[in-house]
Amino acid sequence: EVKLQQSGDELVRPGASVKISCKASGYTFTNYAMYWVKQSPGQGLEWIGTIIPLIDTTSYNQKFKGKATLTADKSSNTAYMELSRLTSEDSAVYYCARVHRYNLYVMDAWGQGASVTVSS
Amino acid sequence: DIQMTQSPASLSASLEEIVTITCQASQDIGNWLAWYQQKPGKSPQLLIYDATSLADGVPSRFSGSRSGTQYSLKISRLQVEDIGSYYCQQAHSNPDTFGAGTKLELK
Numbered sequence: 363e364v365k366l367q368q369s370g371d372e373l374v375r376p377g378a379s380v381k382i383s384c385k386a387s388g389y390t391f392t393n394y395a396m397y398w399v400k401q402s403p404g405q406g407l408e409w410i411g412t413i414i415p416l417i418d419t420t421s422y423n424q425k426f427k428g429k430a431t432l433t434a435d436k437s438s439n440t441a442y443m444e445l446s447r448l449t450s451e452d453s454a455v456y457y458c459a460r461v462h463r464y465n466l467y468v469m470d471a472w473g474q475g476a477s478v479t480v481s482s
Numbered sequence: 483d484i485q486m487t488q489s490p491a492s493l494s495a496s497l498e499e500i501v502t503i504t505c506q507a508s509q510d511i512g513n514w515l516a517w518y519q520q521k522p523g524k525s526p527q528l529l530i531y532d533a534t535s536l537a538d539g540v541p542s543r544f545s546g547s548r549s550g551t552q553y554s555l556k557i558s559r560l561q562v563e564d565i566g567s568y569y570c571q572q573a574h575s576n577p578d579t580f581g582a583g584t585k586l587e588l589k
Contacts, residue, residue: 364508406583409579423576425577467571469526
């Protein structure tokens with residue numbers, strides 16, 4: 363069974379950073395890219411970026427460049443997203459999602475989501 | 483960025499009713515379109531990809547179609563487990579963008 367287990371909800375101060383993890387199991391981690399998606403009440407769903415763990419290549423939505431940094435650890439089958447210089451606009455639920463192996467935009471498995479609340 | 487205008491924003495329907503949700507793309511996106519279902523408190527799940535292809539394990543009452551730059555998701559006979567929100571996603575041009583969602587409720 364394909365599973366993406368994300369780290370827990372976070373409450374962080376404005377200006378701080380947060381790192382969310384996404385541990386993959388049930389498939390070969392390096393055979394698939396990983397999307398990260400933001401879901402907020404005001405903005406709906408937004409694609410943040412994509413990482414290809416096999417070659418450590420990333421692609422970002424221009425809107426999130428400088429905000430999000432995607433990495434992957436092949437030894438632990440875990441993808442990470444770090445969000446920096448947090449503001450209230452970053453309060454949202456963040457999902458990792460596996461990209462279909464052949465349809466390279468289709469998210470065929472999702473993590474459970476990690477809620478980030480930015481508040482002093 | 484390509485805009486995906488999704489309608490309606492909310493919809494109330496009866497069991498066994500036919501439900502149709504549409505996404506209008508602001509420019510040509512070919513068949514680079516997927517539909518996702520999100521049940522309350524859960525993560526989105528893939529329903530349709532390449533505009534018309536049914537994802538594995540998705541009931542056949544779901545179908546997708548395309549007419550030019552308008553894309554539709556149809557539920558042929560609404561079931562109680564279909565209640566939730568639905569989103570379209572285009573991936574023709576960077577960045578991928580999503581429709582604002584349709585919240586489907588039971589009448």
